[in-house]
Amino acid sequence: MTVVRPAALVGPGVDTYLTRHFEAPRLLVVRGTEPIWQFCHVDDLLSALEYAALGKVTGVVPVASEGWLSQEAIEKLSGCAGWSSPRASRSARPSACTGCT
Numbered sequence: 361m362t363v364v365r366p367a368a369l370v371g372p373g374v375d376t377y378l379t380r381h382f383e384a385p386r387l388l389v390v391r392g393t394e395p396i397w398q399f400c401h402v403d404d405l406l407s408a409l410e411y412a413a414l415g416k417v418t419g420v421v422p423v424a425s426e427g428w429l430s431q432e433a434i435e436k437l438s439g440c441a442g443w444s445s446p447r448a449s450r451s452a453r454p455s456a457c458t459g460c461t
Contacts, residue, residue, distance in 0.1 A: 373402075
C-alpha cells in the first residue's frame with residue numbers, strides 16, 4: 361500500500377484556502393510565531409501519483425519541495441506584507457472549548 365502525502369498544493373488552477381491566502385492584501389500571521397512554509401506543485405503531485413500507481417514507490421510518500429521557506433522569504437517572494445494578529449489567550453476561548461487544554 362502507498363500513501364501519498366502532499367504538502368500544501370499550488371499551481372495553475374489550484375483554488376484552496378492557502379492560494380486564497382496569497383490573494384489577500386496581507387498575509388495573516390499569529391503574533392509571536394515564526395511560520396515555515398512548504399509547498400507541492402500540482403505537476404510534482406501528478407508524478408508522485410504516477411510512481412505510486414506503477415508500484416515504483418510504497419509506504420508513506422511525502423511530496424513537497426526540498427526544504428522550507430521562512431515567513432520573511434514568503435513575504436519577499438509574494439510581494440505581500442505580513443499582518444500579525446494577537447494570539448488568543450486561554451480565557452478568550454469559547455465555552456464550548458472547556459475540555460481543551
